[in-house]
Amino acid sequence: MTARMENTKEKILLAASRQLLSSPDITFSLSGIARALGISKAAIFRHFESKDKLFDAMRERFFDDLCGALHRAFPEGRNEPVDTAPFLRTVIRFLAERTESLGTLKTICSSPRDAEAKIAREFSRRGVRMAAPPSPDAKAPLVYVFITVVFYVFQYRDHGGASVVSPDAFADSLSAFLAGGWTAITELSEEEKAFCDSRCKIDSAELPEEDRFFSALMSVVFKHGFLGITIERVAGELGMAKSSLYAFFENKETLVRDLIKKEISNLTAVISEKLRDVTTLSGAVYVYMHLIYRYLLLRPEIIPVIVWHFAQGGAPEDLYRDVTLQ
Numbered sequence: 001m002t003a004r005m006e007n008t009k010e011k012i013l014l015a016a017s018r019q020l021l022s023s024p025d026i027t028f029s030l031s032g033i034a035r036a037l038g039i040s041k042a043a044i045f046r047h048f049e050s051k052d053k054l055f056d057a058m059r060e061r062f063f064d065d066l067c068g069a070l071h072r073a074f075p076e077g078r079n080e081p082v083d084t085a086p087f088l089r090t091v092i093r094f095l096a097e098r099t100e101s102l103g104t105l106k107t108i109c110s111s112p113r114d115a116e117a118k119i120a121r122e123f124s125r126r127g128v129r130m131a132a133p134p135s136p137d138a139k140a141p142l143v144y145v146f147i148t149v150v151f152y153v154f155q156y157r158d159h160g161g162a163s164v165v166s167p168d169a170f171a172d173s174l175s176a177f178l179a180g181g182w183t184a185i186t187e188l189s190e191e192e193k194a195f196c197d198s199r200c201k202i203d204s205a206e207l208p209e210e211d212r213f214f215s216a217l218m219s220v221v222f223k224h225g226f227l228g229i230t231i232e233r234v235a236g237e238l239g240m241a242k243s244s245l246y247a248f249f250e251n252k253e254t255l256v257r258d259l260i261k262k263e264i265s266n267l268t269a270v271i272s273e274k275l276r277d278v279t280t281l282s283g284a285v286y287v288y289m290h291l292i293y294r295y296l297l298l299r300p301e302i303i304p305v306i307v308w309h310f311a312q313g314g315a316p317e318d319l320y321r322d323v324t325l326q
Contacts, residue, residue, distance in 0.1 A: 020103030067126035078127035093171035
C-alpha cells in the first residue's frame with residue numbers, strides 16, 4: 001500500500017470515530033465520512049470492503065493504541081498484572097489525549113453480551129493483564145467507574161481540555177477521586193460512617209418487580225445488542241404478536257425510551273429512600289456509591305442500560321435527576 005493510500009485509510013478511521021462521537025446512536029454514515037473527507041464513497045470501499053470491516057479496523061486500532069500506551073507506561077514486562085489504579089490512570093490519560101477514540105469505544109460497548117470477556121481477550125492478545133479485582137463481585141463498581149470516566153472525559157474535552165489542564169493532571173485528579181471516592185471530599189467520622197453503612201443495606205425484596213416488557217427488551221439486547229432491537233424481536237420474547245405490542249408502545253423508540261426511563265426511575269426511588277436523613281454531602285456520596293454498587297449486583301440487567309445512556313452522551317444527572325436529599 002502506498003503512503004498516500006495509507007494516509008487516506010488513517011483519515012477514514014479518524015473520521016468514522018469522530019462521527020460516532022457526535023452521533024446520537026451507535027452507527028455512522030459512509031456517505032457522511034466521504035463528504036467530511038472530500039472523497040467518494042467508492043474510495044472508502046477501496047480500503048474497507050464493508051461497514052463491518054471498517055468497524056473491525058476501528059476496534060483493532062483502538063486496542064492497538066491503548067495497549068501501546070499501557071506498554072509504554074509499564075515497560076517492565078508484558079503479561080505482568082497491572083494494578084487497577086495505575087491501569088485506570090493510564091486509560092484516562094489516553095482517552096483525555098485522544099477523545100475521538102470515545103467514538104470507537106461506543107461501538108465496543110454497544111453489545112453487552114460477553115463484552116467483558118471480549119475486551120479481556122483483546123488485552124490478552126496484546127500482552128496486557130490487569131490485576132484481579134479484590135473480590136469476584138467487583139463487576140458492578142468497574143462498570144460504574146467506566147461510565148464515570150467516560151462522562152468526565154467528555155467534560156474535559158468540552159471545557160477546554162489540554163488548554164485548561166494537562167492530560168497528566170486530569171488523569172491524576174480523576175483516578176485519585178475514583179480510588180479515594182468520598183474521602184476525596186472529606187473523611188467521615190466513625191459515627192457518620194456507621195449511620196451511612198446502615199443506609200447502604202439493600203436486598204432483592206426492596207427492589208420493584210421487574211417489568212415484563214423491560215425483561216423482554218433486555219433479552220433482545222443481550223442477544224443482539226442495542227442496534228439489534230426491533231419490535232418483532234421484543235414481541236417474540238414476550239410470545240405476543242407485533243400488533244399487540246403496538247397497543248402499549250407507539251414505536252420502537254418509544255418502547256426503548258419509556259422502559260429505560262421506568263427502570264432508572266426505579267433505581268432513583270430506591271436511592272432517594274436510602275438517602276433519607278443523610279444530611280452531609282460526604283455522607284450522601286458515600287451512600288450513593290455503595291447503593292449503586294449493590295443495586296447493580298442485584299439487578300445486573302440495568303448495566304447495559306447505563307452504558308447505553310452514556311454512549312449516547314447522556315449526563316449522570318439524568319440518571320438520578322429525581323433523587324431527593326432531605
